[in-house]
Amino acid sequence: MAKIPEDLHPAFQGVIPSLITTCSADGEPNITYLSQVYYVDPDHVALSFQFFGKTIRNVEQNPHVAVIVVHPETGVSYRMELRFEHRETEGDTFDEMEMQLAAIASMTGMEDVFKLRGADLYEVKSITKLDDWG
Amino acid sequence: MIPQEIVDFIYSGQAGAVGSRDENMVPMLAMCWGTSIRDTEGVVITYVVQEQYEQILKNFNNNGRVTVTLVETTSYRSYQFKGQFLEARAMTPDEVDFQRQFRETVVAGFNSGGYPYEVADRYVGRADLAIEFKVEEIFDQTPGPGAGKAVELAK
Numbered sequence: 001m002a003k004i005p006e007d008l009h010p011a012f013q014g015v016i017p018s019l020i021t022t023c024s025a026d027g028e029p030n031i032t033y034l035s036q037v038y039y040v041d042p043d044h045v046a047l048s049f050q051f052f053g054k055t056i057r058n059v060e061q062n063p064h065v066a067v068i069v070v071h072p073e074t075g076v077s078y079r080m081e082l083r084f085e086h087r088e089t090e091g092d093t094f095d096e097m098e099m100q101l102a103a104i105a106s107m108t109g110m111e112d113v114f115k116l117r118g119a120d121l122y123e124v125k126s127i128t129k130l131d132d133w134g
Numbered sequence: 135m136i137p138q139e140i141v142d143f144i145y146s147g148q149a150g151a152v153g154s155r156d157e158n159m160v161p162m163l164a165m166c167w168g169t170s171i172r173d174t175e176g177v178v179i180t181y182v183v184q185e186q187y188e189q190i191l192k193n194f195n196n197n198g199r200v201t202v203t204l205v206e207t208t209s210y211r212s213y214q215f216k217g218q219f220l221e222a223r224a225m226t227p228d229e230v231d232f233q234r235q236f237r238e239t240v241v242a243g244f245n246s247g248g249y250p251y252e253v254a255d256r257y258v259g260r261a262d263l264a265i266e267f268k269v270e271e272i273f274d275q276t277p278g279p280g281a282g283k284a285v286e287l288a289k
Contacts, residue, residue: 016249016257017205019151019163020163021151021163023155023159023161025159027155027159027197027199028199028201028216029154029155029161029163030201031150031151031202031203031214031275032203032281033277051278053281062159064158064159064160064161065161066153066162072249072253074253074256075253075254075255076257077257079163081160081162130165130183130186
């Protein structure tokens with residue numbers, strides 16, 4: 001298990017959109033953009049569940065996912081391997097993600113599209129810096 | 135064949151990501167920086183930073199399943215391409231030029247969108263590897279209730 005370092009926290013502000021890949025039970029990878037990767041504690045992040053699409057169906061079959069987040073002050077990308085733990089539909093994490101998502105939707109003109117259905121909590125398994133500047 | 139509107143989308147300079155999975159169904163992804171096609175063969179070629187692809191190349195050689203998603207970051211319009219891995223190879227001189235121009239365009243776009251030049255310049259990768267795969271399916275991934283709808287491939 002990996003710990004999220006404090007200097008990575010700005011990557012969770014959603015300034016540069018994140019990406020997620022999941023995999024179906026029969027082995028088909030799926031990638032989509034992700035509105036939010038929310039810092040919960042050094043061992044966990046929460047991802048926004050907004051649509052009943054392929055990503056959610058895959059996670060229900062296979063808890064392993066990988067995401068890329070980007071540090072907005074440096075431009076450096078980080079790949080995080082995660083494992084789904086549980087979904088929250090109320091409480092502090094859900095409420096804070098809902099407020100943050102509303103702000104992101106407002107900035108991107110997606111108010112009618114983005115709606116938080118759940119805050120999906122994941123354990124952080126690994127973090128890899130992706131930076132061709134060495 | 136890939137519909138013309140998607141060919142135009144590919145060449146309009148969209149960044150994206152490449153996904154794969156290992157024998158335990160654990161998925162892996164990394165960014166791709168520039169994409170071209172050999173449309174008569176339905177082959178998509180995407181350009182990547184090799185040192186970030188060690189596990190992904192192992193996965194391709196083990197099971198061949200490739201997923202690439204390209205996105206227009208200003209509108210969130212995006213398409214997902216799924217298919218079978220063909221090869222990973224060094225980029226040709228023409229591809230190096232193509233990727234350099236792609237990179238300059240994307241960095242300038244981010245910069246004009248408000249990101250400091252230094253941040254955009256570090257974010258956008260300097261590709262050194264071409265990954266070819268045969269497209270089998272394309273999906274519209276633009277966010278919203280219709281995301282995931284299959285695109286009909288032209289005959």
